[in-house]
Amino acid sequence: MKLISANIEDLRSLYISNLKKALDMEQKITKALPDLIENSTDSELSTAFRTHLEETKGHVAKVQQLLQKNDGKANTETCKVIDGLTTEASDTIKDVTDPSIRNVALIGAAQQVEHHEIAVYGTLRRWADLLGLTEDARVLLSIEKEEANADKLLTQISERVNVQVAA
Numbered sequence: 376m377k378l379i380s381a382n383i384e385d386l387r388s389l390y391i392s393n394l395k396k397a398l399d400m401e402q403k404i405t406k407a408l409p410d411l412i413e414n415s416t417d418s419e420l421s422t423a424f425r426t427h428l429e430e431t432k433g434h435v436a437k438v439q440q441l442l443q444k445n446d447g448k449a450n451t452e453t454c455k456v457i458d459g460l461t462t463e464a465s466d467t468i469k470d471v472t473d474p475s476i477r478n479v480a481l482i483g484a485a486q487q488v489e490h491h492e493i494a495v496y497g498t499l500r501r502w503a504d505l506l507g508l509t510e511d512a513r514v515l516l517s518i519e520k521e522e523a524n525a526d527k528l529l530t531q532i533s534e535r536v537n538v539q540v541a542a
């Protein structure tokens with residue numbers, strides 16, 4: 376049951392509400408990625424996760440700056456999607472005992488997160504454009520590109536790792 380209504384009446388309020396959810400999402404990803412690094416047994420994969428953890432810390436800072444600029448503070452709203460996706464990832468770590476299969480599973484879990492982030496930033500960027508927030512749109516595009524590159528790298532790694540487990 377929702378006790379407090381967010382009172383969204385215009386595109387600007389919708390934009391700020393979704394920036395708050397993006398901040399919650401990124402903060403939760405910075406907490407989830409160390410587990411993925413620790414549980415990966417493929418060095419290329421753990422390096423990819425480590426690199427993206429540093430990028431994700433940058434995403435937190437960028438979204439905080441956008442919120443400061445547009446809302447005077449950097450509050451969060453709960454992103455329920457990331458709660459589900461990170462729960463799936465930690466279940467995977469618990470349930471998949473074979474290290475090679477676990478690498479494959481970790482890639483799958485991580486790509487679900489990246490795809491969600493790409494959707495989030497694509498939407499926010501288009502709303503920023505509609506609101507005439509050109510600088511915001513530029514920042515959001517820079518984040519979206521890092522998410523897309525992380526996703527592409529995971530696809531490349533999965534092509535090698537998947538073949539190894541299928542053999």
Ligand SMILES: [Fe+2]
Binds near residue numbers: 431
């Ligand atoms: Fe991110």
Ligand SMILES: [Fe+2]
Binds near residue numbers: 489522
């Ligand atoms: Fe990401």
